[in-house]
Amino acid sequence: MPPAISLKTVTNNVGWSVLSKTSTFGLKFVTVPILARLLSPEEFGIVAVAQTVVLFLTMVGGAGLAAALIVERTEDEETIHSVFWTNLVIAIVMAAALYVFAEELSALMGAPGGGMVLQVLAFLIPIQLCGDVAYALLARRMAFDRDAFWSVLSESAGAIGAVVLALVGFGLWALVAQLFISATLRLLGLFMATGYRPRLAFSFARVLSLGRFSAGLMGSEVFNFITFQSPLIVISRILGIADAGAYSAANRFSSIPNQVVLAALMGVLFPTFSHMAEDRERRWRALFLSTQVCSLILAPMMFGLWAVAEPAMLVIFGERWAWAWPVLGLLALSKGILAPCSTFIPYLKGIGRSGVLWWVAVARAGIVTAAVAYGAVSGGLVTAMVWLCIANGLTLFFYSYAVFRADGRPFWRSFLILCRPMIIAFAMALATKVMLEMSGDAIGGPIMQLAVAGLFGAVLYAVMIVPLEWTLLKDLVQSIRRSRLAKA
Template sequence: MSQSVNAKSVTRNVGWSVLSKTSTFGLKFVTVPILARLLTPEEFGAVAVALAVVQFLAMIGGAGLASALILEAQEEPETVHSVFWANLGFAFLMAAGLYVFAEPLADWFGAADAAWLLKFMCLLIPLQLAGDVAYALVARRMQFSRDALWSMISESIAAVAAVILALSGFGVFALVAQLFVAGVIRLVGLFFVSRYLPRLQFRLSSVVRLTRFSLGLMGSELANFVTFQSPMVVISRFLGLADAGAYSAANRFSSIPNQVVLSGVMGVLFPAFSAMMHDRQRRSQALMLSTQVTTLLLAPMMFGLWAVAEPAMLLLFGAQWAAAWPVLGLLALSKGLLTPCSTFIPYLKGSGHGSALFWWAVGRAAATTAAVAYGAYNGTLIEAMVALCLVNAAVLVGYSWVVFRVDETPVLSGFYQSIRPMLTAALMALAVRYALEHYLAAQFHPALQVGIGILFGGAIYAVLTVLTERPLLRKLLDLVRRPRAASAASLP
């Protein structure tokens, strides 16, 4: 690492990453419901299925080589260039294969109408993989502050373009254009921030050496990808594109808090934990603090969304989506159950426990796919989402056991500390849901129900947090004061 890693640098980089996501949160909060009102569930479902296939092939094409670059001791130019050309070569092979086999793949997923989308969206694979090396350089240098602006620009312009095209009657092309616009601007930004320019240098031995290490990382990433994307594929195959579209719209909206917090936190924690690989005490302290903080931030968002799902679905998505409010609520609940696990993947990757991460990721992927398939095959989309909640509750317990055993932290005490903010958020959500069902639903417009629910829930959560998380709050306050004290001491 070219930059020393400590609590201050990690906090600063997490702050910049979260800021870049938070800045686009408001825009996405508006654009997702707008697109849902302008487009049909079938259009959402077709793009979601095609994107799942594209992202899966892009992950295979990358082979985890960019992640391996982050863990390299030195930034050796020839190795960096070799990884870039290897990534690009694999990307075009994957894109060509997807174009040729688009129709049988679409038929297998139960989305024959999406075959043309697969052929068109195959170009996203080289677009994504071309920027992997540049991002790896930004991550290993801990230069997330420089990347934040470009991330905000790409997401914002893409979202605005999608809404404009949808309003102009372009239908499904609005969603496709959003992906391409964001991808192109993001690629330009990564090259600009990293100051990386590919050169015609290639050393096969460097690629082979990194591949031996990266295959383990790629295996766990593929398994995690299956965990996140298999519900979409299963729902499309067993229940059809309309239900897949309902799931996609609800999943897009319920994932916004994760995109704001986790995408910023996880990108920084991976290189940070890598730098602490041989310092168990610092690594253990960083694990617990980052887990508690992400749970403290995310859990009230997810459980709160579950509490106000019914009026929120009607208010934001319109009458054509109103019946799908249980899907939104159950998805928020399923994600809320996993908030304490948010830091576990970068911890296992960065601390050198790739084998533990791989086997657990494979087990989780199999359990998630089987549970959702069982619910969808024997029932409806609601039953599939209930099954997802049940398997995620089991994942929370199992994942915590694996990570705290690896970290040599007492499992029960570590588990309780990590889930305590989640339990507080669950109590808050139950109180809000009870108030809505028994006092507010019959008397207020959905907009007022959502507003009152947010204010009521926020007040309850603040009080409960002060009562239950005083040590954590004091620790965070100390982290804020320390840089100020250091700056004051350095003044003449």
């Protein structure tokens, strides 16, 4: 049986997840700029497009079966082994197909000449899918401290390996090696952490029994993937591999705050909401508080990066990438707009609303893909990013409406409360951007501009957020105190 969910359990596991993501954040903060200075936009673009294909096949190959294990009431060994063997067989078939059709797929995705990269990355699919069952077991047991250790170790080894290989001249293969090093270490770590060992046991009926939940979840995951990856493919097809590389590098860096906060929270919140599924009021309070906290933390980081994008691009990526600073800024802005939506996916997954999750994902994928394509055709890369921001604004509204209506909650009051930290953060970032534009030359070079703007924005945000969100801050402090008392 999974452990009982309490405030102590949730906060402990969120803490471990945030710790692991913060550690990898620090490493990526250093290694992404180094790799950007050593590699060209074209090299980034080829690997990014190839990785997109592999990630899509990995997600489809899993078919949502491992996620279905998380919400099962008991750990049935035959079911667990059945899911493992199903994943492995599908992974081998997909890897073989990708290897054979690599050249054609690479050209179709706008990266001609990247067939060899795709063929090599095909071997990554079984490595990634074989770890899904072990991760599902850790999530069921809320054992995120063990997952945190292996996440930090695998990501660190991969990033360091990529930098070393890039320094000695391996080019884009340094990025490919990074993926293999991280995936292999993580696979070994998950098996060690869970003690799981596959056995020759299989039940087709038990795999089918997970199908109802996993089918709806799978559909939503496919369209969520399209939402996140379609801009890269659209840009590659319409604008070329160099623009796709610039988008990929800027997206990697601007996604770091999201990876720290969202990846940590989503991994913990999915099983948490699953255990609260029968307690409507309790799960709603948990959703509301976690969403507000996400906005409180993420929105100022993302909007702040938008405000300082021009000097940040020079300092972090160097002169060769300076032309792409509007791309970095607009990507950060687009991610900040979605800050209040951060907890919606694990919430809908956890309470079994895969149908709502599916149709929202379909609508979001269509809006984002169409908006970016229109922007790319009509005005180029920067215009495409502007339209991405517009699409995310529409997503924020309709996603919130779907979640609140699915739970029978009043829309406008809940929506405004959840968006309030984001609005405050945008006001702070706008004031910082205006200050920087008016006095940038007087401040000095880009490093000094970053330092002054960062201090100005932090102080301004604190001054604004304390009186306007006093109730939220007080609830958060009380939750932390209760957690500490529970530990004592």
